[in-house]
Amino acid sequence: MLLLLGIGASALAGCDQRPDSGPVIVSAIGAPPRPADPARTRLDTPSRLLLDATAEGLVRFDGSGQIEPGLAERWIVIDQGMSYIFRLREAQWSDGSRVDADQVVAQLRHQLARGSRNPLLPFLTAVDEIVTMTPQVIEVRLLRPRPDLLKLFAQPELALWRSGTVGGAGPMRIVRGTRSPLLRPAFDPGRADPDDQRRTRPEQDVRLIGERAARAIVRFAARDSDYVAGGTFLDWPLIGLASIAPANVRLDPAAGLFGFAILKRDGFLADAGNRAALSGAIDRAAVTAAVMPNWEPAERLLPDMLDSTAPPALPGWSLLTPEQRVAAAQTRVADYGAPVVLRIALPRGPGATLVYAQVAASLLTVGITPQRVGPDDDAELRLVDQVAPYDSARWYLANACVVCGEAAQGALVAAREAPTLAERSRLIAVADAALATDTPFIPIARPLRWSLVAMRLRQWRPNARAWHPLNRLRDDTN
Incomplete structure (x- = not known):
């Protein structure tokens, strides 16, 4: 931390x-x-x-990152977590008109509609319907229980406003x-x-x-x-x-992800063992210390157990010494039998330059030639730096799985569609283990x-x- x-x-x-x-x-x-x-x-x-x-959204974050009322003055969760009922407070839009449930429902549906670019959309697939119950009460009906729904609704991306006005309530x-x-x-x-x-x-x-x-x-x-x-x-x-x-x-x-997503699974990166060796070869302590001395490195995807039934899965190379990790990667590169060049997509900034310098040094040590490219350029590795909007292991795994194998992707889909929280937690643990084997992401630190x-x-x-x-x-x- x-x-x-x-x-x-x-x-x-x-x-x-x-x-x-x-x-x-x-x-x-x-x-x-x-x-x-x-x-x-x-x-x-x-x-x-x-x-x-x-x-405001239905709810919002206070100064400590905790949920507080927004447009909803109170709410209840019923039907074993499958229904959230919100009572709206007496509020006014920026033009002085009264907020009513139909307007709120319309805005929520707009944000969650197919084709929306809202970044929260992939994590709200459990929402089945959003309906008006009375002029001051709305209901959000779910396909599957989601205890972290309020944390998603508190994000600025789900703030609500009336069409034709600047701002909301x-x-x-x-x-x-x-x-x-x-x-x-x-x-x-x-x-x-x-x-x-x-x-x-x-x-x-x-x-x-x-x-x-x-x-x-x-x-x-x-x-x-x-x-x-x-x-x-x-x-x-x-x-x-x-x-x-x-x-x-x-x-x-x-809390969140800071590391490199592996975007291509061809050439040297087609083999899971090679991807794992690449991840193990990076000197994370050197990367983080180059930016800030007390920035703690990370070797696993999940920071904590969260809503999984198992502790965070560790990569196999975590049991090796730094010297053994480098030697294993050098052997993999040598056995590949052809030059290995990896393009690394990074944003501009002095911190990115420091990160790239240390990552490049690690890659050169094992015989890989690094090339720095822009954040939107074609690349094999791309930096991911995201704060988690809510505390679910599935968020980490889904964002790490930019390009995953069939087994890891199937495990993630199964966890998303699990009918109960207990089954979801079990399947999240399965997905975490699958990603640890598949190695689609190279964790470096917390954001x-x-x-x-x-x-x-x-x-x-x-x-x-x-x-x-x-x-x-x-x-x-x-």
């Missing part, structure tokens, strides 16, 4: 002298934020933050729409005190900026922003070049997620989702 940076209370008091006045300035790493439909467009961090701030509104929109807490008649005069203080406003990591870090170091969101391994090396107080640097214990956080943002909390809603940064923000 990533080690959180800790310092004493006296240092905390002296490391950040920003006044607690005026709007919170947030620099999110990525393109300028814009309202977008997740069914049609993949969202980067700034646009996800904007969507989450201006449009809050919890914030865009009051000045520019490339860096100004957001303000929305007046909610269902939650506000009757005597509320609909006034907010400037400190409750948030200005959201989307920009490159280097610019965001410089802005924070100059005390021109209060929060840098969306940091990954790509730009972590830049932190050391800026005058950032250690107490302002925060790490999330993010590295960092933020820069001013002391005025007292409600910021590290969490496994690495998600920090803009309305949950200050104690006085609702």
Whole structure:
């Protein structure tokens, strides 16, 4: 697990002298934020933050990554986990019109329709029907029980809005729409005190900026922003070049996948033993230490047992010493009898350069010639860096199985379609073992997620989702 940076209370008091006045300035790493439909467009961090701030789903994440009410004020699970019934609160869309169940159902169906590009769609195949029961009550009927359904519904990609409006039912509104929109807490008649005069203080406003990591870090170091969101391994090396107080640097214990998906199963990679030898030959400790000393490496797909009936499956090479792993890979490459060249697709950034350098060194040691290519170029290996939206082993296995053999793919499908949770857990363990043998993925570490956080943002909390809603940064923000 990533080690959180800790310092004493006296240092905390002296490391950040920003006044607690005026709007919170947030620099999110990525393109300028814009309202977008997740069914049609993949969202980067700034646009996800904007969507989450201006449009609630049925439920949402609080500042600690826990489920809290969104458009649904309460819910029950019946029929042995096969039905979720949500009662909607008295809410208003951004144009002041009332939220009703038919509109919510229509938006959910839109996101889950065939042809949707919503990234959560492959993990919502258990949803059978979404129906209106009353003007304030909807039901989600499942084909198979899914205890993690609420965590999926809390993702920004399932935030809901009314067609023709900008944003949804809050919890914030865009009051000045520019490339860096100004957001303000929305007046909610269902939650506000009757005597509320609909006034907010400037400190409750948030200005959201989307920009490159280097610019965001410089802005924070100059005390021109209060929060840098969306940091990954790509730009972590830049932190050391800026005058950032250690107490302002925060790490999330993010759960997910960081490693290389094997995209082609021909040539040297056609043989499962060769794929396993390649995975074992990579010096993970050197890869992670090159980026951050305390970044812990990983040799297995699953971080924990999760919802499997068995502990995470370990690759066979995990029992070998580093020297034995290298020797085994060298033998495999020599026995192949032809030059082995592997193209590795990586995004741009200093962190990626450091990762590639260490991976390339490991491959050269065993006789493989590496070639770095762009993230969308044709390649044999492609970096995967994803935070898990919910705590199921099937998410890890499905995302690792970009290209899998028939046995591993069949085991994954069987686990997905299992009629009961007990059978699903058993089949997940079977699938995990199958993938450990098939080796479609080379795990390297857990995802590295960092933020820069001013002391005025007292409600910021590290969490496994690495998600920090803009309305949950200050104690006085609702």
